[in-house]
Amino acid sequence: MLSAILSLSMFAAVMPCVTYLVAVRWLGRLEREPLRLILLVVAWGAIGGTFGGLITASAIEDAMAFFQPRLLLDMISYALYVPAAEEISKGIVLVALAATPRIGHMTSGLVYGLAVGLGFAITENMIYAIHVFQNSGLEGWYVNLVIRTLFTSTVHGICSAMFGFCLGWAKVRVPGQPRPLLGLLTGLSMAFSLHGLWNAVMFVGIETDNPMFSIVAFVSTPFLVLILLIVTHLSLRDEGQIIADELLAEAASGLIPAHHIPILASPLARRRRDWLDPGVDEARYAALAGQLALRRRAGDDQLDALRALIRATLER
Numbered sequence: 001m002l003s004a005i006l007s008l009s010m011f012a013a014v015m016p017c018v019t020y021l022v023a024v025r026w027l028g029r030l031e032r033e034p035l036r037l038i039l040l041v042v043a044w045g046a047i048g049g050t051f052g053g054l055i056t057a058s059a060i061e062d063a064m065a066f067f068q069p070r071l072l073l074d075m076i077s078y079a080l081y082v083p084a085a086e087e088i089s090k091g092i093v094l095v096a097l098a099a100t101p102r103i104g105h106m107t108s109g110l111v112y113g114l115a116v117g118l119g120f121a122i123t124e125n126m127i128y129a130i131h132v133f134q135n136s137g138l139e140g141w142y143v144n145l146v147i148r149t150l151f152t153s154t155v156h157g158i159c160s161a162m163f164g165f166c167l168g169w170a171k172v173r174v175p176g177q178p179r180p181l182l183g184l185l186t187g188l189s190m191a192f193s194l195h196g197l198w199n200a201v202m203f204v205g206i207e208t209d210n211p212m213f214s215i216v217a218f219v220s221t222p223f224l225v226l227i228l229l230i231v232t233h234l235s236l237r238d239e240g241q242i243i244a245d246e247l248l249a250e251a252a253s254g255l256i257p258a259h260h261i262p263i264l265a266s267p268l269a270r271r272r273r274d275w276l277d278p279g280v281d282e283a284r285y286a287a288l289a290g291q292l293a294l295r296r297r298a299g300d301d302q303l304d305a306l307r308a309l310i311r312a313t314l315e316r
Contacts, residue, residue, distance in 0.1 A: 005141060009129035012149045013122045020118055020157060033108060038115050044093040045119025045160070050127075052089030053120075057082045078203040083195035087188060090116045090160050095184060098167040104294040105242070106168040106235035110228075113164025114157045121153035151221045158224050159195045163187035165231060172242060172297045194224070239294075240265040246293035255307055256289060264289045277314075285313045 021038065060081045093116055097103045103112060125148045133141040170183025198217055205213025244265040251258040263269040264286055276282055288310045295303060 005133050005138075006130070009126055009133075009141075009145065012145050013125035013129070013153075016149055016153055021115060033102075033111050037102070038111070041093055041097075041112050041115040042119035042122075045090055045116035045121075046123045048092070049086070049090040049116060049120040050123040052092070053082075053086035056085035056089065060085065074207075075200070075203060079196045079200035083199055084192050086120065087159060087163065087191040087195055090120050090156075091163050091188060091191070094160070094164050094167055094187075098171065098180065098183065101291065101295060101300075103164065103168050103171070104291065104298060105172055105239050106165045107232070107239050109164030109166070109168030110161045110232055110235060111164070113161035113167075116164075117157035117160030118153060120160070121148075121156040124156070125149065125153060147218075151218055154221055154225060155195065155198050158228050159191040161228060162194065162231075163191040165235065166190060168235075172294060239290075242297050243290055243293040246296040247289060249296075250289075250292065250307075255310060260289075281313060285310065288313060 021042070057077070094103070094109070094113055097112055098109070103109045125145075128144055128148055129141060132144040136144075164187070166187030167180075167183040170179040170186070198220070201213050201217045201220075205211065205217070244261055247256055247261045247264065248258075250256045251261060256264075260275065263272070263275050270282065270286060276285070288306060292303060292306050292310065295306070
């Protein structure tokens with residue numbers, strides 16, 4: 001029985017996350033984020049993020065164990081320092097990526113943020129599945145499985161996705177300001193607030209035995225998904241506009257044909273097959289042009305190597 005429970009728990013933890021990740025990787029229509037790097041980010045969420053968050057939260061809880069009343073301490077734990085510890089642990093890899101060109105826009109930040117959040121959810125769901133089965137039996141395990149698969153995993157992914165979004169936003173939207181600090185503080189605050197609010201509502205529902213609080217949390221999850229979809233749409237649209245604006249100067253210098261710009265800025269327009277000379281690698285050309293535009297917007301002036309790659313690609 002235990003082996004079957006473990007197998008089903010693993011399947012339920014991994015498959016929704018894989019589905020999300022396949023969908024979110026497709027979002028990078030300008031340039032697919034490297035699968036190997038996405039899997040490394042998932043691994044950080046599943047291992048480093050999970051255990052880093054557990055260790056940090058446990059240390060804070062031990063330090064606060066002397067305070068009373070206990071119920072208030074538990075509320076503080078659920079709503080404040082556990083979300084803070086988990087979001088910081090998950091976000092370490094996002095901050096590291098934001099220091100490189102890999103997170104160059106809101107879209108790439110969303111992709112990597114969702115990846116690390118879902119990686120975290122895989123391990124956490126497995127831990128809870130085993131714990132609940134051992135303490136509450138098959139019925140408790142099933143209820144926990146549904147809740148964590150459909151709702152908690154989604155919340156983890158969305159919180160980290162918003163963190164990554166803010167890191168990418170700060171790189172391209174606020175030139176001349178302390179962008180890394182702004183993105184870090186905004187993203188961490190947003191992730192922490194969403195996570196803490198969700199945990200607080202669930203905690204109050206459990207402690208008061210009032211199902212209305214849990215229903216509010218569950219109903220809010222589709223709205224969070226809708227917000228993420230809207231943010232993603234706006235991010236992709238903004239990405240296209242940045243590409244169109246920034247490549248105008250490159251067209252004026254003769255690097256990129258002017259009639260290519262609206263096509264490079266639109267994945268839908270690139271479905272045409274007659275806009276490039278035969279032999280030119282369309283995917284590589286579009287990815288390089290997009291990188292050039294986003295790095296220009298971020299204020300990077302070391303772009304000669306990238307321009308040389310674009311020339312070499314077009315000359316083939």
